[in-house]
Amino acid sequence: MxxxxxxxxxxxxxxxxxxxxxxxxxxxxxxxxxxxxxxxIIGLAYASLCVGFMFFLNARIRKRxxxxxxxxxxxFLIQRSINVGNHVFIAYVFLALVIAFYLVGGRGMxxxxxxxxxxxxxxxxxxxxxxxFLLYHGKEGNE
Amino acid sequence: MSKxxxxxxxxxxxxxxxxxxxxxxxxxxxxxxxxxxxxxxxKYCPSLMLAIRIARAFGRQVEEVFQLDTPPQ
Numbered sequence: 377m378x379x380x381x382x383x384x385x386x387x388x389x390x391x392x393x394x395x396x397x398x399x400x401x402x403x404x405x406x407x408x409x410x411x412x413x414x415x416x417i418i419g420l421a422y423a424s425l426c427v428g429f430m431f432f433l434n435a436r437i438r439k440r441x442x443x444x445x446x447x448x449x450x451x452f453l454i455q456r457s458i459n460v461g462n463h464v465f466i467a468y469v470f471l472a473l474v475i476a477f478y479l480v481g482g483r484g485m486x487x488x489x490x491x492x493x494x495x496x497x498x499x500x501x502x503x504x505x506x507x508x509f510l511l512y513h514g515k516e517g518n519e
Numbered sequence: 520m521s522k523x524x525x526x527x528x529x530x531x532x533x534x535x536x537x538x539x540x541x542x543x544x545x546x547x548x549x550x551x552x553x554x555x556x557x558x559x560x561x562k563y564c565p566s567l568m569l570a571i572r573i574a575r576a577f578g579r580q581v582e583e584v585f586q587l588d589t590p591p592q
Contacts, residue, residue, distance in 0.1 A: 378553055447550035449563050514553075 380514030391503035406489040461506035468498045548572040
């Protein structure tokens with residue numbers, strides 16, 4: 377396994393962990409029917425702490441592991457995978473909006489939790505596409 | 520859209536340079552072995568800077584290493 381494939385797997389694992397953590401969080405919030413400005417402030421503070429901790433952890437790991445310097449082809453592949461992932465996300469949002477409209481209708485009611493969940497699904501699908509793209513194009517040079 | 524194809528003689532030049540391995544060339548020009556393989560197979564077009572570095576590694580001009588093949592119209 378070369379370092380592009382290692383990077384793809386690492387990114388995919390991180391995406392899985394983040395998705396599961398956020399889904400658990402939203403699940404608890406939806407189950408407890410949390411609402412109101414008090415919970416909003418607590419939620420925002422919690423989210424800020426999580427993001428800050430992730431950045432801190434990432435910086436520490438990179439410092440310790442001597443972050444690999446990608447060469448121009450690897451950098452090009454990473455850029456392209458991000459580009460493809462973005463396109464997939466836009467396509468997903470468009471499809472999700474059209475499907476939701478035609479399934480639920482203009483005056484339908486959907487539970488609030490379905491919106492962040494749908495958005496999270498989009499991020500996860502885009503991340504998975506990026507992972508598959510890097511995995512496929514990363515192995516090209518192995519022959 | 521341009522249908523020009525970039526070909527190269529890296530494989531032959533490596534063998535001319537005393538059976539230089541892909542890994543050795545990669546280390547010399549500062550890229551990974553996978554990148555050298557992709558360039559040799561024509562799957563990746565290197566930047567001008569990398570092309571010059573590869574040519575210098577063999578002590579050649581860039582045009583001797585890389586050629587632009589234009590298909591007949």
